[in-house]
Amino acid sequence: MKLLLSHADILTLKDGQWHTLRDAYLGIQDDTICYLSETAPTEAFDRIKSLPGKLLIPGLINCHCHAPMVFLRGIGSDLKLQDWLYHYIFPTEAKWTDAGVRAASELAILELLGSGVTSFSDMYYRNAQTIQALCEAGMKANLCRSTQGRPELPYEQNTDCKEGLALFDQFHGYNGGKIRIDLCIHAEYTNTPATIEAYSAACFERGAGMHIHLSETQHEQMECIKKYGMTPAALFEKLGTFKNRTTAAHCVWVTQEDMDILKANGVSPVHCPSSNMKIGSGFAPVQQMLDRGINVTIGTDGAASNNNLNMLEEMHLASVIHNGYTGDPTVVKPGDVLKMATVNGARLQGRSDTGNLELGKKADIVAIDFDKPHLIPALDYPAMLCYAVQGSDVCMTMVDGQILYQDGEYLTVDAERIRVESRRALKELYE
Ligand SMILES: [Zn+2]
Structure with a gap:
């Protein structure tokens, strides 16, 4: 054709x-x-x-997302991060079923496709449900199984990691390569150094990519230094995580030395301006990272902390907030922001065959x-x-x-059916 x-x-x-x-x-x-x-x-x-x-x-590439969280859009807004997580997000997520995640994934895909996203990097669980929805729609994504909440278990008994590896073995390259699987270490503060080290090595063995949250809040940065005597970036480097093609969401509080580490290891930060503003995390040093030649990308984060999956809105914010913050209208230029949302995203996802409109x-x-x-x-x-x-x-x-x-x-999915099923699944989730 x-x-x-x-x-x-x-x-x-x-x-x-x-x-x-x-x-x-x-x-x-x-x-x-x-x-x-x-x-x-x-x-x-x-x-x-x-x-x-x-x-x-x-096509726009949304490099940090938790797509099924569209069903958690707007709950517990305007609270401190820990209150929001422990009193609203985690208790609601505890009620997820496979059918719920499937319906939420379908709803997220409608929103993403309708605002120009052709591929996204998703960190969540029950990922097989999201993959089924993606295959039906014909969309691309890099998915990873989140690892969190089990730091008490030694690596060998960590079922999150086991599920992540099984997901890679089953689905990496699936549906003609539209589906790629990365591994995930949710964050330094939700995992032990032993688990981070072992899982990073398993990632390296498979040649997989790694997706992490990095230096999102000042609290995270300071606690890590207090606990380990080094920043999260230095810790991940020491534990071998950055030997893998790594997606690092947020990077708000990275230091000059951290940025050197990201550059030296080819780590791709994901700038999530809406989420960082809404949660009050701060301003990522985007221009400084670009000046170093770091592969900076853009993501929406989940809809619970945004509250939408609209990449054009993230591009707008990325283009203006740094001007306001630094008092310099020449920083973070639109041409660079457009690269962050396209070609840089393709590089982050390990997809050398997309990201630009050119022959081949x-x-x-x-x-x-x-x-x-x-x-x-x-x-x-x-x-x-x-x-x-x-x-x-x-x-x-x-x-x-x-x-x-x-x-x-x-053209590939029945949007009306998805709306009906979303309402039904939402009723179950919030009953
Ligand atoms: Zn996130």
Whole structure:
């Protein structure tokens, strides 16, 4: 099957700079981009889809999410982190069933696809339910089984770790590579050094990726130094975690030395501005990390601490909050933020075949409707994407050449059934 997208503007990254092709053509052979030019192709295509007034960008990659937590959206808001976790989040999560996680995952996928996300990195449990929902929808994700709440058990008896490894063995590369499995150490403070070390070694043996929370709060940073005489980043490095391709969510309180460690080990931090602002965690040193050449990415975190999974909103916040915090409007530029949300995310996920619109890459493509009043004129597309575009301006989301969302409609899943089942599952969860 050969599909040609025509008469759209196309944003593509070349030699580290964003370029716009005007009134251009993007051809897709099965799941791969096979043509890209401002000149019409001479070869024949099976189908032509004309998109005047639309901008094509690489699919957005949400690098830190707890997708099923959409069902916990808004509960216990505006409390201190520990009160919120122990009095609201953990007691509600204790009532999860497989069916509940499945329904919540489906609801999250609707939200993600509808706002231009083609792939996300998810840390949670009962992951097989999320994987089934992803396969039905045709979406990509890196999933990992969270490890938390069992620090009293030695590694050999830690069932969370066992489940994580089994998940990797069963599902890594599943559904034509759309599903990838990482391992997870929830955080330094929810696991013992012995478990972190053993699990990091098991990760290395398998060549898997690792997904952790790192230096999210000042409390976490200070307690770790008090307990171990070193920062969380130094501890993870010492215990061998960073020998693996590592996703480090938040990195709000990392020191200069921590940033050197992240750079030296190729660790990818995930900036989660909504979550950091809502929980009051602080401002991650994003520009300093970018200046060091660190692969900084963007994530929404879970909907309980956000309260949505809208990457365009995260891009907006990432572009403005650091200006306000530092008093310098030149920091964290839109072009860099767009890289964080696309090509850097692909690198974090170990997906070298996506993240940019160029020949030979997978056709993971999002179309934005620039005919909307608030998007005229569009003199600088990266700036518009970060300062003006809303999640609801996404009019098409395509994964591996297949259109999954278009003009408010979902083409692979029954959105109405998902809404009905969500309401039923929510009733059970909150009864
Ligand atoms: Zn998180």
